[in-house]
Amino acid sequence: MAKLPPYTSTGEYIWHYTYRFICGLIFLFLILPILIVLPLSFNVEPYFSFTPGMLSFDPEAFSLRWYEDILRNGMAAPDEPLSWAWFSDTWNNGQWMRAIRNSFFIGICATLLSTALGTLAAIGLSRSEMPYRRMIMSILISPMIVPLVITAAGMFFFYSRIQLSQTYIGVIMAHAVLGTPFVIITVTATLVGFDKSLVRAASSLGAGPITTFRRVQMPLIIPGVVSGGLFAFITSFDEVVAVLFLASPEQRTIPRQMWSGIREQISPTILAVATLLVILSVILLTVLELLRRRSERLRGITPG
Amino acid sequence: MAMTETDTSAQMPITAADGTPLKKKLAQALFRSRVRAVGLVLPLFAFVMASFVIPILALMWQGVYNNTFAEYTPNLTEKLSVWDGVSQPTEDMFAALVVDLKTTRKDKTIGRIATRVNQELPGSRSLFTSSARKVGKLKPPFAESVVKMDEKWGEIEIWQAMKLTSQSLTPGFYATALDGRYTVDEGFVSQVESRQIYVKLFWRTMLISGTVMLLCLLLGYPVAYLLATLPLRYSNLLMIMVLLPFWTSLLVRTTAWIAILQSQGVINDLLVWIGVASDESRFSLIYNMTGTIIAMTHILLPFMILPLYSVMKTIPPSYMRAARSLGATPTLAFIKVYMPQTVPGVGAGGLLVFILAIGYYITPALVGGQDGQLISNMIAYHMQKSLNWSLAAALGGILLAGVLLLYWAYDRIIGIDNMKLG
Numbered sequence: 001m002a003k004l005p006p007y008t009s010t011g012e013y014i015w016h017y018t019y020r021f022i023c024g025l026i027f028l029f030l031i032l033p034i035l036i037v038l039p040l041s042f043n044v045e046p047y048f049s050f051t052p053g054m055l056s057f058d059p060e061a062f063s064l065r066w067y068e069d070i071l072r073n074g075m076a077a078p079d080e081p082l083s084w085a086w087f088s089d090t091w092n093n094g095q096w097m098r099a100i101r102n103s104f105f106i107g108i109c110a111t112l113l114s115t116a117l118g119t120l121a122a123i124g125l126s127r128s129e130m131p132y133r134r135m136i137m138s139i140l141i142s143p144m145i146v147p148l149v150i151t152a153a154g155m156f157f158f159y160s161r162i163q164l165s166q167t168y169i170g171v172i173m174a175h176a177v178l179g180t181p182f183v184i185i186t187v188t189a190t191l192v193g194f195d196k197s198l199v200r201a202a203s204s205l206g207a208g209p210i211t212t213f214r215r216v217q218m219p220l221i222i223p224g225v226v227s228g229g230l231f232a233f234i235t236s237f238d239e240v241v242a243v244l245f246l247a248s249p250e251q252r253t254i255p256r257q258m259w260s261g262i263r264e265q266i267s268p269t270i271l272a273v274a275t276l277l278v279i280l281s282v283i284l285l286t287v288l289e290l291l292r293r294r295s296e297r298l299r300g301i302t303p304g
Numbered sequence: 305m306a307m308t309e310t311d312t313s314a315q316m317p318i319t320a321a322d323g324t325p326l327k328k329k330l331a332q333a334l335f336r337s338r339v340r341a342v343g344l345v346l347p348l349f350a351f352v353m354a355s356f357v358i359p360i361l362a363l364m365w366q367g368v369y370n371n372t373f374a375e376y377t378p379n380l381t382e383k384l385s386v387w388d389g390v391s392q393p394t395e396d397m398f399a400a401l402v403v404d405l406k407t408t409r410k411d412k413t414i415g416r417i418a419t420r421v422n423q424e425l426p427g428s429r430s431l432f433t434s435s436a437r438k439v440g441k442l443k444p445p446f447a448e449s450v451v452k453m454d455e456k457w458g459e460i461e462i463w464q465a466m467k468l469t470s471q472s473l474t475p476g477f478y479a480t481a482l483d484g485r486y487t488v489d490e491g492f493v494s495q496v497e498s499r500q501i502y503v504k505l506f507w508r509t510m511l512i513s514g515t516v517m518l519l520c521l522l523l524g525y526p527v528a529y530l531l532a533t534l535p536l537r538y539s540n541l542l543m544i545m546v547l548l549p550f551w552t553s554l555l556v557r558t559t560a561w562i563a564i565l566q567s568q569g570v571i572n573d574l575l576v577w578i579g580v581a582s583d584e585s586r587f588s589l590i591y592n593m594t595g596t597i598i599a600m601t602h603i604l605l606p607f608m609i610l611p612l613y614s615v616m617k618t619i620p621p622s623y624m625r626a627a628r629s630l631g632a633t634p635t636l637a638f639i640k641v642y643m644p645q646t647v648p649g650v651g652a653g654g655l656l657v658f659i660l661a662i663g664y665y666i667t668p669a670l671v672g673g674q675d676g677q678l679i680s681n682m683i684a685y686h687m688q689k690s691l692n693w694s695l696a697a698a699l700g701g702i703l704l705a706g707v708l709l710l711y712w713a714y715d716r717i718i719g720i721d722n723m724k725l726g
Contacts, residue, residue: 012634015634019530020530023526023530026523026526026527027527027542027545029602029605030545030546030548030605030606031545031548031549033549033557033560033561033564033602034548034549034552034557034560036560036564036570037556037560037563047568048562048563048566048569049563049566049568049569049570049573050570050573117347117348120344120345120347121344121345121348121349123344124340124342124343124345125341125345127337127340127341127344129334129337129338130338130341130345131342136345136349137720138711138715138720139349139357140345140348140349140352141720141723142711143352143356145659145707145708145711146360146704146707146708147662147663147680147703147704147707148663148680149663149680149683149700150360150663150683150700150703150704151356151359151360153363153684153687153696153697153700154356154359154360154361154362154363155355155356156687157359157362157366157693158358158359158362174355176351176355177351177352177355177356180348180351180352185723188721234551237553238553238554238555240554241665241666245687254553255554255555258553258555258556258559259555259670262555262558262559262562262670263670266562270559271559271563274553274555274556274559274560277553277556278548281548281551281552281553282548284551285544285548285551
C-alpha cells in the first residue's frame with residue numbers, strides 16, 4: 001500500500017487506519033455471507049449452523065452427504081451399487097439433476113436468443129442515423145427496471161392465452177427478454193470506444209458491409225458481446241420469479257428448486273448447491289476479467 | 305457558408321457521377337443507412353414488444369376491466385344497466401337473477417360470479433352459491449319468492465354490488481388498491497380504518513427501499529472511494545470482493561443470510577458464546593423487517609458501489625491537493641471539493657438501488673416474515689393465492705407507474721446509455 005507522506009499528522013494517521021479498518025469491515029460484510037456457506041455445506045448434521053464438532057475441526061463432523069443428496073434426491077433406487085444404471089437413474093429421476101439440466105438448457109437457449117438480438121440492436125442503436133434512439137433504447141432496457149412480479153404476472157396471462165405458459169419456449173422467451181438489457185448495455189459500452197474510421201477504412205479498401213462486420217467490427221466488439229452473453233446467462237440462471245409464474249414442475253430450474261427447498265424443507269442440500277453455484281460464479285467472473293483484459297489489450301490500453 | 309457560394313450552388317447543382325444532384329444522392333444515402341439502423345434494431349424491438357410490453361399492457365388492462373359478471377350473467381347485467389342503483393329492485397331484475405342463477409349453476413360458473421361479487425361486497429359468496437342450489441324450485445312473482453328464500457336479496461347493498469360488478473370497465477380495483485371503495489351512490493369513499501392495508505404497504509415499501517438505499521450509500525461510499533484512490537493492482541483485487549457477490553445467485557445469498565441470521569444461526573451462536581445474549585433470549589434477526597433490510601442491503605450494495613466507483617475514478621486527485629495547498633483541512637477539502645463531484649454517482653447508484661429495491665420480491669418472501677413484506681409480495685399473493693387478478697393488476701399498475709417515473713428521472717438525470725455493469 002502507498003506509504004503515508006512524512007508530514008501526516010497524528011489525527012490523520014489515526015483516521016487513515018480507522019478508515020481502512022471500516023472499509024475492511026464492509027468488505028467482510030460483502031464477502032463473508034458467501035464464504036460462510038462453503039463450510040456449512042460439509043456439515044454432517046442436517047442443520048444450517050456450525051456444530052461444536054465442526055468448530056474443533058473434528059473430521060467426523062464433516063461429510064459429503066449433502067453433495068450426494070444432490071445426486072440421490074428423487075432417485076428410484078438410490079441405494080443400488082454404483083453402476084451405469086445408477087447414473088442413468090440419477091440423470092433421469094434425480095430432482096436436482098433435472099433442475100440442473102433445465103437451468104443449463106433454458107439458460108443457454110435464452111442466452112443465444114438475447115445475445116443475437118441484443119448485439120444487432122446495440123449496433124443499430126449506436127448509429128447516429130437511428131431515429132427515436134433514446135426512446136427505443138429506454139423501452140429495450142426497461143425489462144431490467146420493471147419489477148419482476150409485474151413482468152411475470154403479465155407474461156403469465158398473456159402466455160397462457162397463446163398456449164405458451166408451462167412450456168420451455170415460454171420460459172426461454174421470458175428469460176431472453178430479461179437478459180437483453182444486459183447485452184445492449186455491455187455491447188453499447190464497447191461500441192462507444194469503437195473507432196468508426198476503421199469501418200470507413202475497410203470499405204475504402206473494398207470490403208463489403210458483411211466482410212467489414214465480420215473481419216473488422218466483430219473481432220473488436222466480441223469481448224463486449226461475450227460478457228453481455230455471460231450477463232444474460234447468469235440472469236437466466238438466477239431467475240426465479242418468471243419460473244414461479246410460468247413453469248410447470250417439468251421446467252423447474254435450480255433457483256426454483258432452491259426456492260421450494262427454503263420454503264418447505266430446509267436441508268443443507270441447498271447449501272451444497274449454493275457452494276457449487278458460488279464456484280460457478282467464480283468461474284464466470286474469471287472469464288469476464290480475462291475478457292476485459294483482452295479488450296483493453298486490443299485497444300492498446302495496458303492494465304496498470 | 306457564405307452567401308455567394310449558396311447562390312452558385314442554387315444555380316448549378318453539383319451532381320454525382322451518375323448525374324443525380326448531390327443533395328438528392330446524400331438524402332438517398334442517409335435514408336439507406338437509416339433503414340439499415342432500423343432494420344438492425346427491429347428484430348429485438350418486435351421481440352420485446354411481443355413478449356414483454358404487450359403482456360404488461362394486457363395486465364394493466366385487467367386492472368380496469370373485468371367482465372366475469374357481464375359474461376356469465378347477461379340477462380341480469382342488461383337489467384342492472386338501466387337500474388338507477390337506489391330505487392327498489394324491480395320484478396324484472398329478480399326474474400333475470402333467477403334465470404342467470406340457473407344457467408350459471410348448470411355451467412358451473414356460479415363460483416366465479418360469487419367470487420367476483422364477493423370482491424366488491426365481502427361476505428356475499430355463500431349467498432350466491434346457496435341460492436343457486438335452491439333457485440330451481442322458485443315460482444313467480446320472483447320479487448317475493450327470492451327474498452323469501454334468502455332475505456339478504458331484499459337488501460339494497462347486494463344489488464348495488466352486483467350493479468358495480470356488472471360494469472366491466474371499472475375503477476373499483478384501483479379504488480381498492482388505494483384503500484377505498486367505489487360505490488354506486490357516493491362514488492369514491494375511503495375504506496374503514498381496520499381494512500386499510502395497501503396504502504400502508506406502499507409506504508412501508510418506500511420506507512424499506514429508502515432505508516436500503518441509505519444503508520447502501522453509507523456502506524458503498526467509503527468502499528468506492530477506497531477502490532478509486534488505491535493503485536490499480538490493489539483495487540482490481542478488492543474489486544473481486546464487490547463483483548463476486550454481484551455474480552452470485554440471489555438465492556445463494558438469501559440462503560446464506562438465513563444461515564447467518566436465524567435464531568440458531570452464526571451470529572446468534574456467536575453472541576451467546578461471547579455472552580451478549582443468553583441461550584433463551586436469542587435475537588430475532590430474520591423473518592422480520594430487519595432481516596429484509598440486511599439481506600437487501602447486501603444484495604444491492606454492488607449496484608451502489610459500481611456507479612460510484614466509475615464516477616470517482618474520473619475525479620483528478622490534484623483537485624484535493626490543490627484544496628489542501630490553499631489551506632483547507634482534509635475534512636473541509638473532502639466535503640467542499642470532492643463530495644460535490646461525486647453527486648452524479650450518488651444519484652445514479654441511489655436511484656438504481658431504489659428502483660430495484662421497490663420491486664423486490666424473492667428476498668422479502670423468504671426472509672421477510674410478517675412485517676418485512678413488500679408490495680410485490682402482495683401482488684404475488686393476489687395472483688397466486690386469492691386469485692383476485694384484477695386487484696393484483698391494479699396494485700401492479702400503481703407500482704409500475706412509480707417505477708417508470710423513477711426510471712424517467714434516471715434517464716433524464718443520468719441517461720441510460722451511461723449505465724455501466726462491472
